[in-house]
Every structure is written in structure tokens, then in C-alpha cells.
Amino acid sequence: MARDVSDSTPVGSRDDLVAYLAAGSKPRSAWRIGTEHEKVPFYVADNSPVPYEGRDGGRIGGIRKLLEGMQGLLGWQPIMEGDHPIGLYDVTGGGAISLEPGGQFELSGAPLESVHQTCCELHAHLAQLKEVARPLGIGFLALGMSPKWTREETPVMPKGRYDIMRRYMPKVGGHGLDMMFRTATVQVNLDFGSEADMVKKLRVSLALQPVATALFANSPFTDGRPNGFLSMRSEIWRDTDGDRTGMMPFAFEEGMGFERYVDYALDVPMYFVKRGDTYHDVAGASFRDLLAGRLPQLPGERATLSDWANHLSTLFPEVRLKRYLEMRGSDGGPTGMLCAEPAFWAGLFYDELALDGAWELVKGWTAADRQMLRDIVPREGLRSTVAGRSLRDVARDALALSRAGLARRARLDAQGRDETMFLEPLERIVAEGRTLADILLAKYHNDWHGSVEPAFRKYAY
Template sequence: MARDQTDAQPISSKDELVGWIAEGCRPESEFRIGTEHEKFPFRLKDYSPVAYDGPHGIRALLEGMRGLLGWEPIMEGETIIGLYDVTGGGAISLEPGGQFELSGAPLETIHQTCSELHAHLAQVREIAQPLGLGFLGLGSSPKWTLAETPVMPKGRYDIMTRYMPKVGSRGLDMMYRTSTVQVNLDFSSEADMVKKLRVGLALQPIATALFANSPFTEGRPNGFLSMRSEIWRDTDNNRAGMLPFAFEAGMSFERYVDYALDVPMYFVKRGDRYHDVAGASFRDLLAGKLEALPGERATVSDWANHLSTIFPEVRLKRFLEMRGADSGPTSRICALPSFWVGLYYNQASLDAAWDLVKGWSAEERQRLRDAVPREGLAARIGNRTALDVARDALALSSAGLEARDRKNSFGDDERIHLAPIVRVAEEGKSLAETLLEKFNGPWGRSVEPAFEELAY
């Protein structure tokens, strides 16, 4: 998450909450692509994690990036916790365990997204290498224990750290030891949102299988291809999952708001202070009846921040966030938005994708989602494998990108960025499976070569 919202405009009714989301509707000509990716910092000399403080820590990295980019600092009190580009809309932020996140600017093409990514990685290397730091592209931390993982100085993470063990067994692993890539995409109307949300939820396990890249924990195989996805199965099921209600008749902005209102809050932010209200109801805040903050009324920023603490496989704000993929090599970070843009930003492909998944029951979708972290592309839905579905979805995505016809300076359309996962589908083997073969072969049953081969 890039930065907390700061709009103090009062908000007092459910209709206003619905209206705030509905304001995200925009004409197709204004559709944009916002790509976010996280990566694990590590010390080049010994592959150890990187603390916030110290001359070679995360703070020094942020200060160096601030000097290089000229971006505005995001502060919490006297502590720098991120950077914000006031001109382009991009941001750099810290996840709980120091995962360094780029929240990309809203861009028109995948070519621009990929250029933004390469520029960011070059800038990060320029600052990080003199500090003796590198960055790792995996979906979960392959070596460090939870106790060894540093903690970033952000108030919202303190609250979440206290709350997570009360609602699931894997919440702290999610916060401190996972890393993802996601893409944020637009909708033109409520009906367009509903179709995209349904297609995205149904196919999110397919994306997880294609991008699976987290097979190691604490130095050895963990039994999964996407441990990051497995962790989400028991993080906090009140705010995660496959949203079966989204497929019911009458799905709407209002129905999602009703769901969000029933998700317990984490915090209310006033000024620089995070007030711990974990488990409390946003409905009470809306009515001015929040026990921890009597008389305090909801604001637009409270609603935006609350929506950012809900973690389904596809998240609705004023756009849709596709949340199913492990982080990975640079080419995969470009491939993830390519996959979804091809499906979402061409009507024929979107309609065909809905035809592909609309016959699946809620139980079938859930079984697929539960099986994919361990089985990957071999998981089944009905009489088909995830690989079968992936090949169909990739063909639709490729056709959508071809129809978009957005070319780079060499005359290539956006399908060139889809190529890495097209190869995964052709070979029927995810990156996680390739890494396990290396672990059991040339890596000599050590995960340390990953810090060389999967460094940015």
C-alpha cells in the first residue's frame, strides 16, 4: 500500500460510501494501468535481512532515493517511511518486513509500465549497491525466520501485528515474509466492474499458478509452489478470500460496501497518530459511536484507508486490484499486468473470459483456489486442469492485447510482455518448479544461489 489517505471531508451515510467508489467509473479512453511490486532487500555480503536504522539500512536507502529522484518524503512523525512523486503519481513504500514497494504511476500501456519498472530498478541499484544491498524477486522469504525478519517503524503495522494472531495462524508471515506483484485496472460502469470482478476472482488462482514463485521457507522446500498464496488461506478470513457473494444476482457497488462495512477495522488515523480500533465496526464510526473514539465521525480518508485493509483475491476501491501473483523476475512483473490488461481492456476478450468461467460453482472456485498453492498448474476444476484453463485465458489475453494494438518504438505490440508466462503454459512448468529442480541439482540443496539468480 503506497500511502494513507488524508482527505478529512466528513462522510455520514452508506450512500456516500457507495458514491465514493462509483466515482471511479471512467470512459474507456481514460483507462490506465497501475502496477505495484514488492521485493526483499538483503545484504550482499551474507544474504542477511536489512534493518531500518543504521548507515546501511532502509532509512539510508530511502534518503538516497529521495536525493536521486527529488520525490516528496512520506513521513510518520520524524520517520521517513516512503516517497511520493507529486508529478507522476508513483510512490515508494515499505511493507512490514522491509519489502520495498514501487506503486507505479497510472500509465496508458504495458510498454510504459515496463519502462517505469526498469528505470526504478536502475535507480534502486544506484543507491543500494554502495550500501551493500541487493533485492530479491521471490514471492516469500526463502531463508530468514520470522524472528530474524526486521520490523519497519509504521504505526499501522504495529496494530496489525498485535491483531493478526487473533484471527489466523499466518498473518505475521503474510506481513513480514511475503512479496507480491499486482495490477490496478479501471472500470467504465457498475456492470463493467461486476463482470471484471467476477472474471478476476475466478481466474485469480490461474494467475497464482502461472506466477508461482515461493517454494522455499527457512532454507528448504516448504511443500508448496506458492507459499505466499497458501499463507493467505489462514491470514484473516474475515477480510480475504474469493468473495462468493460477487457472483450472486444483484451484485453492485452497494453490495461490496455492505461487505466492507462488515470487515473489522484496524485503525483510525488522526494526524500522524494511529488509533488502535482493531476489531471495531466502521458502521459505528459512521454513526459516531466508536467505543474507542467516542464522538469521532468518519471521513473520506477513513473509508479509503479501511478499504486498503481488506485483502480479497480481487479488491475493489475506485479501481480493481488483481492480487493473486507472487513477485518474481523483472519480465514476470511486466507479464502480470499484460495478462490482465489483455483480458480486461478488450470487450471481446472480457466477454469470452466470462464465458470460460461462468459455469463454475462457488465450491469449484474455492477448491481450485485451495489446491493451486500446492499443485500449481496441475490443480483441477471440473474435468480440466489449471493448465488447460491457463492456456485458454492466455489465448484470450493475447487476442485482447493484439486488438489494443499499442506498439512500442520497435513496432511490437504489448504481447511481447506476455511471452514469459506463455512459455510457462507451453512448458507446463512454473518458475517455482524450475527453482526446486535447481535446489535439488546445481544449487546443492541450498537456497543461497537464489540471492544471485533472482536478484534484480
């Protein structure tokens, strides 16, 4: 989750909210790729979680020391909450480091032109992070969920918005706190050229998001044992505040556009209003009331563009619209998978023939088909079926379209290789019919003798 937006421009009407989203439309020459990935930190000595202030009265460094070390190494601007550094921001390139509620360490990558660049950014980040983390005795898991610690054992980061969410989540779902504190994802943010282009990409990516969930499934353990799912991270989202999650069936209805998404967002209850450095708890309140200056918790206070941008960041559908589109269906994983995520979606989105082919692949699915697939994929993965087809076959077709799109994009690295190279881990998964979660479970039941402890050595960056 990137840093909160600060823009005090007043919002006068619903039209201003629509215009804010519409301003995200960009010419193809300006389309970029932004990759975000979360990593679960742990102490290498005993596979225990890493608190913000560390352990033993701070003698063993924690998340704060990690952030301070990264700031010293990178020279990035600290993001402060009170006297707590809670992130870093690259004022030159646009990237950021932020903390998820349980200490998951996130890189929100800069908007870059190619998958080659975003993959280089990833490798540089991991090398820098290891340089700071090793002296602190900290490692990072390459899984979609912390496999061992209970929710009570998981640290809590000192961020005001998370305190508000932590109080609200249990009122609206059974797994919201698990989502906050125990999961890790990889996302890619991609651009659109117009309202019609946004709608097409949104529909394709919503329909295919369960395909990505299956391909990237990598969270089969909870509390030290198998949880019955291939992507427990994805299953958790099915019981996390239904007002702001899910497959957005309205996106496939006639008349879909920026206005319709604004109406959806206005109907999602707010979490907070930020004024200065203070987060005001307005959980459950309506943005419509803030827009009209009638918010009971803050009488007379009027909405600003930063309020709107921050509210949009608290919506969690499978694909999220801001001034770009965020793909939200994938578990975090090893470096090859973190590079595969932007490659898969950029191949489909940034080539017109591939996007047309992807729409042909899914346009016959009904809302019931899409929802059924979303519901079964966390457990069944590539063994799922949709509209009479194996999801493994659908994934194979989607990957072929993406590969062709990347080949036509023809973005080459210094060695003359195009971006199709980054699809190879996904193509191997489809060819073998085995996800990372399937492999983890096989190791747990055989080589690991019923223990998740080896994951901290074998599946760490």
C-alpha cells in the same frame, strides 16, 4: 501498500460510501494501468536481512539510507511518520515508494496508458534503486517470499498501522504475520467503466485469480528449505484473517454491485483510525459505529472519506475493489514476470471480446469449484483441475484470449511492437508445464545441493 489517504470530507451515510466507489467509473479513454511490485532487500555480503536503521550502529546503511538515497536521486516528496521516512511520493506522476512491514520495498507505479510504459517505469525504477543500493551493499530478491530468514530474524519497519496489525493478526489466523513480514507480490490495478463493467471484471478476475497464482508461483522455500508448496505466499493468505480475505462468493450473486461491496466492507472489522499523524488502535471495531459516531475507542468521532479509503485498503480479498480493481493473486518475480502481470490482465479487461471470452471460460464454475481451485493451487499449481479441466488448459485459453485482446488494443512501442510481447514468459510456462517454483525446486535438489543461498545471486534483480 500505497500511502494512506488524507481527505477530511465527512461521511454522512452509507450512500456516501457507495458514491465514493461509484466515482471510480471512467470512460474507456481514461482507463489506465497501475503496477505494484514488492522486492525483498538483503545484504549482499552475507544474504542477511536489512534493518530500517542498518547494522553496527548505523555504520552499515539500511532501509532509511535507501529511502534517503532514492529521495536525493528522484526528488520525490518524503512520506514521514514522526522523524522516520517511510516512503516517497511523486507529486507530478502519481507513483510512490512504500515499505511493507518486513522492509519489502514497493513501487506503486503511476497510472499509465500501456504495458510498454509500465514496463519502462519498472526498468527505470530498478536502475535507480541499484544506483542507490549498491554502495550500501544491498540487493533485492526476485522471489515471492523471503526464502531463508525466520520471522524472528526479519526486521520490523517503524509504521504505526503495522504495529496495530501485528498485534491483531495472531488473533484471527495462523499466518498473518508471515504474510506481513515475509511475502512479496506483484499486482496490477485496472479501471472499469460502469457498475456493470466492474461486476463483470470482478467476477472474471476472481475466478481466474488462481490461474494467475499458478502461472506466477515463485515461493517454494521457507526457513531455508522447501515448504511443500509452489506458492507459499498464496497458501499463507488462506490462513490470514478470514474476515477480510478469500474469493468473495457473494460477488457472483444476483444484485452484486457497489452497494453489496460496501456492505461487505462495513462488516469487516477495522484496524485503525488515523487522526493527524496518530494511528488509533481500534482493531476489531465496526466501521458502522464510526459512521454513527459511536465508536467506543473514539467517542463522538465521525467518519471521513480518508477513514473509508484507508479501511478499504485493509481488505485483502483475492481481488480488491477501490476506485479501481486490484489483482492480488501473484507472487513477485523477475522483471519479465513483473511486466507479464499487467499484460495478462489488461489483455482480458481492456478488450470487450477478450472479456466476454474470459467470462465464457469461467461462468459455468460453481462457488465450490472456485473455492476448491483456490485451495489446491498453492500446492498443485498448473497441475490443478477445475470443473473437469486441467488448469494448464484453462491457463492456455486465458492467455490466448489475453493475447488477442492486446493485439486488438494495438498499443505499439517505438519499434512498432504491440503489448503481446510481454506475455511470452507466461506462454513459455504453460508450454513447458513448469513454473518458476518448479525450476527453483529442481535447482535446490540438484545444482544447489540442498541450499537456498544461490537464490540470492541467481534470483536477484
